[in-house]
Amino acid sequence: MRSLLSILIWPFRTRAQPLKAQQPKPQPKQFRQFRQSLIGFILAGCLIAACWLSPAAAKSSAQPRILNAPAEIRGVWITNVASGILFSPWGISRAINQLADLQFNTVYPVVWNRGKAFYHSDALEKLTGQAIAPLLSWMHWGQDPLREMVALSHQQNLRILPWFEYGFMVPIKSELAQQHPDWLTTRRNGSRSLTDTLIENALTDDTFTPETEASKGFLANLLNSGAPDQIAWLNPMHPAVQTLLLDMVEEVVTRYPVDGIQFDDHFSLPVEFGYDSYTLSLYRAEHLGQPPPDNPADEDWIRWRADKLSRFVEILHARVKAKCPTCQLSLSPNPAKFAYRFYLQDWRLWVKKGWIDDLVVQVYRDDIAQFDGELGKQALQEASDRIPVSIGILTGTWQRPISFEQIKQQIEHSRDRQFAGVSFFYWDTLWSYFTPESPAQRRQNFRAILQDTRSPTATKTTATKTAAAKTSLPQQHVSF
């Protein structure tokens, strides 16, 4: 306490000066004294801010436990892109405490992005020499931010499912891609880059991913946290790639008392890829030496690659359950048809086979009619008969601010359709300066809608739900 006090009063102390300091002419020493005082003052301010914002609670460690499935899933993705939460000293505690205060119950913090881990990964260290993203490590004084986030989340009764955001995607200039070019898959023309592909054109028409919004320029680059120019894809069929991903998943579910893990639409193979030498030889071995079709959108060729990916999902699910029986394997894909045609993710099959425990479908649409259209699709209804299905809602990006009115409407429509809940992409656009409304106004709005307990989803989230219940729409809103 005394040392803290001495730090706080240090800027206001005046050091003894010799008599000649009384001369009116400005002295360099006095300037130094002022400069030191100013630096001290700034440091003291930062210290006050840190004490003000970070709870002592963050220091205690959490015990492994099983959290009950919430009545309504209210999740949030926490990423490192265009976000300062992971990089400011009090960012994590502030975010988790605010989320808990506003009745959220699930967080998906990023642990794998741009070829870097956001926890201490031995598997990645062996390959790249970096166990954790350097800036993150530096900002947390070498401590493990995921451990802090897990402890804080459980303390606040939030479920935490670390999110392998990049899946099989890596920047072409990343250490991993540079060291193991043979792990990357290629397009028909031999290119390893996803840039300027059919996929991106299709994406802008059919769905939205924040990566497609990345624009050029210094400010854009700063706000996108240095988004990579060129993206490559690790080959999901390559044994070494599979081993890396399995090892990383195992590290997360065994070293941290998490409630599960999550992959998203990047846990896939874009339809244009699959012409690398490893995949070609595998295909030839299974097709009497015949090469795959030149058309990447060929139905059989898509089916063959999708089945290979599905086989890996089965292995992944088995590994997760073997290492952590209570952990959920969550998936956040695009709507089914799009996910299969363009990303070869046959998630309807994965759900049917029981390899996925929790589904959060990204329905990032501005037009409410389109949004409703997606919610009404057969695949979603089928999946929600088996596992909890929640709706991923976009709360905005810095280039595409979204008003709370739209968010509210989408939450209400999702609730009306009796889904298991809603998850929001992403933390920084829930309430911050990157929203159309003031942060306090957004918090107040979220508080109001999340306390509006109209969700009868608890009965819906079990796989035993009968078809009769499904056809009983519209159901009565239940108050808890």
Next chain:
Amino acid sequence: MSLSSLSEPITHQLAHRLSILCKRWNLQPADITAGALLWLAWTGTTWLAFALSLLFVEIGETGEVSWLEAALGGCWVGVSRWLVLRPYLRHPTRWIIATVASWLLLVLLHLCAVGWVVPGTPNLLLRGGFGVLYGGYVGLGLGLGQWWGLRSQVHQAWRWIPLNAGIWAIGIALAWITGGWLRAASGLFLGEVVGLLIGWGAIAALSGIGIVGLLYESKGEDKLKRYPSSRALTAAKSNAPGSKSPY
């Protein structure tokens, strides 16, 4: 015709006019340097202190910023300015007491958050009007307190009161108009934050000119004199020959 041949007569004229002004106001080159340095330190510190205050004060619309946060922010900026002025003030303690007391008075009047809030209306004309009104109130409150800290040192120190009120009125109006325009253009609340950063920049720069001007007209022979602190004087005396002080 080259650019230098065009600019030379202009710069000559400007330098000539400035030298006439310096003679009229009895300004020496040393005074100008000292004044410029003080202005730079005051302006930079004020703006930086506001920017750093955003670490613990979240900008919001009227009524969304708590009085405690605003009071902390105000005192934070006040103390940082005091650090700059301290060597130039005859009674630095008076200044800081007056500043803190003024902020507390503004807390009681529910005006302390003006530098950290923005109006709810998108109408730029209304924003400008509110900015002049509320900025003027804050400037008046602060000016009243700080006048007490300056009056024993500065001739006609009362001038600081209307000057400060005017500066705050201009700064806050500028902040709210710019912020409103940027918010409408970008669709992001961030525009308001940028607006306040610009407004605080104006307040810092203009009040810097004001305070340097007033201190230049200090009573007595010394202009922009740096005063040793009381502890420095004590230490100096204790080092004098014959002193029995153990230090």
